[in-house]
Amino acid sequence: MTYNPELARLGVYDARAPRYTSYPTAVQFTQDVGQDFTQAALSSLPVDIPVSIYIHIPFCERLCWFCACRTQGTKSASPVAAYLERVIAEIDLVAQHLPDGIKAGRIHWGGGTPTILTPEQITYLSTKLEQKIPRTKDAEFSVEIDPTLISQAKIDALVQAGMNRASIGVQDFALKVQNAIGREQSIETTQKCVDMLRRANIASLNMDILYGLPHQTRASVLDTVHHVHALSPDRIALYGYAHVPWMAKRQQLIDEAALPNGEARHDLFQLMSAELQKSGYAPVGIDHFAKTTDSMAVANKNGQLRRNFQGYTTDVMDTLIGLGASSISKYPNGYAQNSAKSSDYTRAIDAGNLATYRGIETSQTDRLIARVIEMIMCDFKVDYPSLKTEFGDDLSCLNTAILYLQKEFGSIIVFSKNGFEIVKHKRIIARLVAKAFDQYIDDNAQFSAVS
Numbered sequence: 001m002t003y004n005p006e007l008a009r010l011g012v013y014d015a016r017a018p019r020y021t022s023y024p025t026a027v028q029f030t031q032d033v034g035q036d037f038t039q040a041a042l043s044s045l046p047v048d049i050p051v052s053i054y055i056h057i058p059f060c061e062r063l064c065w066f067c068a069c070r071t072q073g074t075k076s077a078s079p080v081a082a083y084l085e086r087v088i089a090e091i092d093l094v095a096q097h098l099p100d101g102i103k104a105g106r107i108h109w110g111g112g113t114p115t116i117l118t119p120e121q122i123t124y125l126s127t128k129l130e131q132k133i134p135r136t137k138d139a140e141f142s143v144e145i146d147p148t149l150i151s152q153a154k155i156d157a158l159v160q161a162g163m164n165r166a167s168i169g170v171q172d173f174a175l176k177v178q179n180a181i182g183r184e185q186s187i188e189t190t191q192k193c194v195d196m197l198r199r200a201n202i203a204s205l206n207m208d209i210l211y212g213l214p215h216q217t218r219a220s221v222l223d224t225v226h227h228v229h230a231l232s233p234d235r236i237a238l239y240g241y242a243h244v245p246w247m248a249k250r251q252q253l254i255d256e257a258a259l260p261n262g263e264a265r266h267d268l269f270q271l272m273s274a275e276l277q278k279s280g281y282a283p284v285g286i287d288h289f290a291k292t293t294d295s296m297a298v299a300n301k302n303g304q305l306r307r308n309f310q311g312y313t314t315d316v317m318d319t320l321i322g323l324g325a326s327s328i329s330k331y332p333n334g335y336a337q338n339s340a341k342s343s344d345y346t347r348a349i350d351a352g353n354l355a356t357y358r359g360i361e362t363s364q365t366d367r368l369i370a371r372v373i374e375m376i377m378c379d380f381k382v383d384y385p386s387l388k389t390e391f392g393d394d395l396s397c398l399n400t401a402i403l404y405l406q407k408e409f410g411s412i413i414v415f416s417k418n419g420f421e422i423v424k425h426k427r428i429i430a431r432l433v434a435k436a437f438d439q440y441i442d443d444n445a446q447f448s449a450v451s
């Protein structure tokens with residue numbers, strides 16, 4: 001492993017920063033935004049522009065120790081069935097405020113584990129959604145799938161419902177690592193799931209893998225990458241394990257002494273990234289890889305990659321309506337999040353109310369900075385002329401951050417009169433560069449490591 005003093009000085013090994021799946025980030029949400037905001041935002045959407053829909057299913061049969069997602073474990077079917085009724089009621093409520101005729105261009109079911117739903121529940125949910133917010137002809141419908149909680153009948157129901165994209169969780173194939181993160185999953189089980197999805201002609205298959213997990217070694221992560229390559233997903237998300245036990249209490253089960261330090265994490269990422277590229281995957285953003293024929297690699301090449309709450313996406317829609325407990329919606333003028341506690345969510349829906357409990361109304365400056373941060377995270381460069389086309393000529397709110405970057409990051413960011421770009425082999429610092437523009441950043445807040 002080679003220690004790079006320049007990266008150390010910049011804070012790549014030990015700095016922490018938001019992942020910037022939104023700006024302002026969720027830390028800034030307040031209860032000033034409630035159901036009135038959502039109601040007004042929904043009813044003022046233009047009818048001829050499709051929206052994205054995200055449905056959160058916050059249940060899992062197993063609760064993996066490493067997982068920071070908002071989800072709860074259950075072996076019983078009744079809480080899932082009761083929750084599903086609330087989501088369907090919420091679809092009804094949201095549809096009442098939407099302009100008649102608006103369509104869904106993207107649908108994503110995430111969690112938790114959406115495949116905890118039975119085939120009948122899958123059909124029920126998709127039918128109700130289609131009745132209230134019908135999809136466009138070319139809509140993309142993606143679902144997060146746990147390979148240990150799937151069956152042919154569930155895949156048939158999902159395909160029947162229109163699923164054309166899937167994402168499956170792998171994390172790591174080494175048994176020692178799996179034991180240390182409380183998630184067992186054999187290669188055979190994963191292969192079986194991939195085979196079922198391929199037979200169903202899924203257009204794009206994503207796999208999530210992680211670096212920075214306990215007991216990972218250079219040899220073990222290469223082994224995982226080789227197994228993943230053999231399964232041939234179209235996209236791979238290579239996330240850095242975010243160890244945030246103060247938020248995700250189940251991570252307290254993880255032995256911190258077995259976690260790699262900042263330099264070792266960085267080294268594992270570089271190694272896995274190089275191996276994926278050797279295997280024919282193009283890098284996309286800070287942590288994704290895609291076959292060059294996949295639409296994400298194509299969007300990246302054409303400068304059309306975007307970033308939203310699900311991470312990197314080819315979704316260019318301005319509005320994302322989040323349904324279900326804790327889900328976040330993005331509207332042209334701000335963000336709104338549903339109650340995260342199932343009981344609060346249930347109470348709001350049962351009372352016939354929208355479940356928004358916090359959010360933020362964005363200013364024109366917020367939206368300009370959001371676009372700058374998105375450009376940094378997606379393209380590693382910022383282009384002033386295109387910002388001016390979108391937001392007008394006054395970019396002065398960026399000046400302080402630009403001066404700071406010129407002083408601190410001048411050796412690895414190239415500046416010109418039309419913008420700036422991070423040099424190719426130092427893109428790992430994107431989150432730190434984005435952070436320089438964040439006008440809300442609280443240096444005492446705790447975020448995950450940047451590399």
Ligand SMILES: C[S@@+](CC[C@H](N)C(=O)[O-])C[C@H]1O[C@@H](n2cnc3c(N)ncnc32)[C@H](O)[C@@H]1O
Binds near residue numbers: 069114147168241243
């Ligand atoms: C909703 S889960 C995946 C779907 C399904 N429940 C499964 O486990 O296969 C979403 C993904 O978030 C990522 N994730 C969860 N906790 C994480 C953490 N602490 N750090 C980084 N990534 C994490 C994992 O890669 C996981 O596959």
Ligand code: SF4
Binds near residue numbers: 069071113
């Ligand atoms: S990784 Fe997936 S199955 Fe495991 S707890 Fe998280 S959401 Fe549930």
